[in-house]
Amino acid sequence: MEGQSPYTVDLPEGRRLSLWGFGALCECGEAVFVPRSGFMPVLLDTAPGALPFRAEDLSPPRIPTTGRERRALRAGLVSLAGWLASHEEWVSQEMGASWRxxxxxARRKAPPVAADALAVSWRRFASRLRSLDAGFTVCTAPVSGA
Structure with missing residues (x-):
């Protein structure tokens, strides 16, 4: 299988985001990798120094097992979602909404989100992830009898 070149973005505080056709890697404390096929974010044992050209060449993935690891994974996903939302806003501004x-x-399979809603959807996703670590429990009123 041929490799794929990474696109990298330096983020604040020495963090880095790398995108390939096979997935995304957010090095934000922990190395959080999100494969493109399916949504199964994992932690990598070590962040790569030189970026590989194939997913198989990343360090072994692992599912977070501790509370600290799960929080680190969510923090990486929040950073990734925030960057993707900003990128979609930039694309819309520079290319116009019709471009997306x-x-x-042109895709064979319809995306689950409308093109015009990408940025908002990424921001909503990040907000929901942040709420998991906010230290409060969301309670809702019962549907009837309240």
Whole structure:
């Protein structure tokens, strides 16, 4: 299988985001890798120094087992989602909303989110992840009898 070149973005505080056709890696404390096929984010044993060209060349993935590891994974996902939301806002501003709609129309499979809603959806996802570590429990009123 051929490799794929990474696109990298330096983030604040020495963090780094790397994107390939096979997934995304957010080095934000822990190395959080999100494969493109399916949504199964994992931690990598070590962050790569030189970025590989194939997913198989990343360090072994592991599912977080401790509370600290799960929080670190969520923090990496929040950073990734925030960057993707900002990127989609930039794309819309620079290329116009119709450009992303054209990209979506060219896909064989319809995306689960409308092209115009990408940035908002990524921000909502990040917000929901942050709420998991906010230190409070969300309670809702019963549907009837309240």
């Amino acid at each position: 709609r054209t990209c979506f129309a």
